[in-house]
Amino acid sequence: MAGNGKLRAALESLRRQLDQDLFPLEIGDAAADRRVVVELRGQLEDYLLPRLAAIDAPLLAVVGGSTGAGKSTLVNSLAGAIVTEPGVLRPTTLAPTLVCSPADAAWFTSTTVLPGLSRVTGGVADGGRGEPGTLRIAPVAALPPGLALLDAPDIDSVVTANRELAAQLLAAADLWLFVTTAARYADEVPWSFLRLARERSTALAVILQRVPAEARVPVAADLTRLLHENGLGGTPLFTVPELDLPSERARLPGDVVQPIATWLADLSVDAKARAEVVRRTLTGALDSLGTRVPDLADRVERQRAGIAELRDIAVRAYDVAMSAFDEGMRDGRLLRGEVLARWQDFVGTGDLMRALESRVGWLRDRLVAVFRGRPAPDKELRVALESGVESLIRATADAAAERAVEAWLARPAGRDLLEKAGVAVSGRLGRASADLPRRAGVAVRAWQGHVLDLVRSEGADRRTLARAASFGVNSLGVLIMLAVFSTTGGITGVELGIAGGTGVLSQKLLEAVFGDQAVRTLTQEAREDLRRRVRALLDEERTRFTTLVEGLGPAPDTAARLREIAKAVQERGAL
Numbered sequence: 001m002a003g004n005g006k007l008r009a010a011l012e013s014l015r016r017q018l019d020q021d022l023f024p025l026e027i028g029d030a031a032a033d034r035r036v037v038v039e040l041r042g043q044l045e046d047y048l049l050p051r052l053a054a055i056d057a058p059l060l061a062v063v064g065g066s067t068g069a070g071k072s073t074l075v076n077s078l079a080g081a082i083v084t085e086p087g088v089l090r091p092t093t094l095a096p097t098l099v100c101s102p103a104d105a106a107w108f109t110s111t112t113v114l115p116g117l118s119r120v121t122g123g124v125a126d127g128g129r130g131e132p133g134t135l136r137i138a139p140v141a142a143l144p145p146g147l148a149l150l151d152a153p154d155i156d157s158v159v160t161a162n163r164e165l166a167a168q169l170l171a172a173a174d175l176w177l178f179v180t181t182a183a184r185y186a187d188e189v190p191w192s193f194l195r196l197a198r199e200r201s202t203a204l205a206v207i208l209q210r211v212p213a214e215a216r217v218p219v220a221a222d223l224t225r226l227l228h229e230n231g232l233g234g235t236p237l238f239t240v241p242e243l244d245l246p247s248e249r250a251r252l253p254g255d256v257v258q259p260i261a262t263w264l265a266d267l268s269v270d271a272k273a274r275a276e277v278v279r280r281t282l283t284g285a286l287d288s289l290g291t292r293v294p295d296l297a298d299r300v301e302r303q304r305a306g307i308a309e310l311r312d313i314a315v316r317a318y319d320v321a322m323s324a325f326d327e328g329m330r331d332g333r334l335l336r337g338e339v340l341a342r343w344q345d346f347v348g349t350g351d352l353m354r355a356l357e358s359r360v361g362w363l364r365d366r367l368v369a370v371f372r373g374r375p376a377p378d379k380e381l382r383v384a385l386e387s388g389v390e391s392l393i394r395a396t397a398d399a400a401a402e403r404a405v406e407a408w409l410a411r412p413a414g415r416d417l418l419e420k421a422g423v424a425v426s427g428r429l430g431r432a433s434a435d436l437p438r439r440a441g442v443a444v445r446a447w448q449g450h451v452l453d454l455v456r457s458e459g460a461d462r463r464t465l466a467r468a469a470s471f472g473v474n475s476l477g478v479l480i481m482l483a484v485f486s487t488t489g490g491i492t493g494v495e496l497g498i499a500g501g502t503g504v505l506s507q508k509l510l511e512a513v514f515g516d517q518a519v520r521t522l523t524q525e526a527r528e529d530l531r532r533r534v535r536a537l538l539d540e541e542r543t544r545f546t547t548l549v550e551g552l553g554p555a556p557d558t559a560a561r562l563r564e565i566a567k568a569v570q571e572r573g574a575l
Helices: 004-018 030-053 071-079 102-109 160-171 188-199 213-229 254-269 271-330 338-347 351-357 360-372 377-409 412-421 423-429 436-459 462-471 473-484 502-514 516-549 558-570
Strands: 059-065 097-100 118-121 134-139 147-151 175-181 203-211 237-241
Touching: 004 030, 004 271, 004 558, 030 160, 030 271, 059 071, 059 160, 059 254, 059 271, 071 097, 071 147, 071 254, 097 102, 102 134, 102 147, 147 254, 160 188, 175 188, 203 213, 203 254, 203 271, 213 237, 237 254, 254 271, 271 377, 271 412, 271 516, 271 558, 377 412, 377 423, 377 436, 377 473, 377 516, 412 516, 436 473, 436 516, 473 516, 502 516
Parallel strands: 059 147, 059 175, 097 134, 118 134, 175 203, 203 237
Antiparallel strands: 097 147
16 A cells, blocks of 8 residues: 555654653643543554554444443344344443454454454353453354454443443444444434534444334434435444344344345455445544544643643742742841841940941041940841841742742642642642751851941952951941842942841941942942842742642653644545
8 A cells, every 4th residue: 555654654643753752740631631642542542553454354333332231142143143142231342342243353352453452262162251352253154254253342331441341442443333222223322422423423233122113114214314414324224123032042033134244255255345344433533633632632732731831830939929029128027126136246236326427437436436446347247147047038939839839739730730749749739848957058158248248349459458457347247238138229328227227337437448449349349149048048939839840741852742643644645
């Protein structure tokens, strides 16, 4: 077949794409999306790939229909033997039975067709037993070579697994023999399957069973009308009269099933007719991929977008935390409380603030005397600042974690992800990590050390060396740290109304030593260095969320690959 190699390559690629966990989270109708994947994978493995590999292999006719339609009785009658167990208990067909000619047994006992079902050989009369998840192979001489009948579970079974298996088997069929009764032929469930057969151009025949003699003509006419209305006009229709069989295991009389048997036998012996059925169903299944696969690509993109949204929520939560930290640096809150008390210890009280109105030189002389007469007052102030900054970091990290968890819980996908991660994980995620205080302390102390290095570097200039030495590196470093939290956009000299003019005072002292431009530069560098360290801490905190979504769901190029595959299938050559 022209283009068969490329077509098979495209279908193999599709199967690989479907092997991913495409829909891990509850985004959109994820349950329906997963069913689509299962259906596509099943049809690929059970029908499309095996059939393309062996276009002339025996025809598989799946006998399907509603509960109590008499499928098993029909199969036994066509096979001329009790190969499947009919009965009044539902469901009767727990495991599907495939009836074939002994000449075709090797093909069906291999796992080429329906590879997901393990094989059991022998019919009911031979002691063969099929458990759920198995396929029972029953070779019978009465069935002609080139044709197999598969008795499927009820499409409306009370057992979910049976319904799913019935749908899987119908998707693997070259030909669907739909069995219904005079009492149930208009039920909606069977018609949903019949319309699906129409959409996929599956070869189809309808067998109307248990028809009272007086109702044969009107019921057959009404069923024919429904077939036409649902786009299935011309579908072969066989009628089986209502019969009083002596037992549940009794077979239908030969003359009753002869028209069906003859029609099937003609298909099996006529290679051209058989090939026509195969090509019709195969073409329909391939054509359906042209809409089903792009639709799946859209669903994949929705899943990826939902996962990306969860990640973005976490990123935004910690961006907001960074903004909150920036605001905490600007609003002066760190210069209250303990820091204010230590500042007052550092410079003294009383006429010190009034001295701001006097010349800076006098003030510097006064402060030098104060510094030299007190035992390392800058250390206590630096420790108070350190504690305040650490508290601000913890508060912003706690708020970010709480904000992210709440936003995730407000979305089905986020709740699903947190549930998969475990309730305990969800609880821990709602606050900063346990070791953040330690890491924050390390970061703040490293920042303070960096500020002292900046002061040393700036004070090394000959013009400022003497002035800087009179105050001491540690004291000037503390003043730079204070400036970071008492000014916005560099030193401005604007009174912030915090701690009785702490910001203005520290600024004046620094300008007296370094000059106003140098103070602006030192303060800005100190501020940016602290921001970088805090940003790194918050980024590390954020990874507790982002690692939950990293690698989750389909690969980034999955949707594009699915569309490429659909295009390749549509552009295939003749079968």
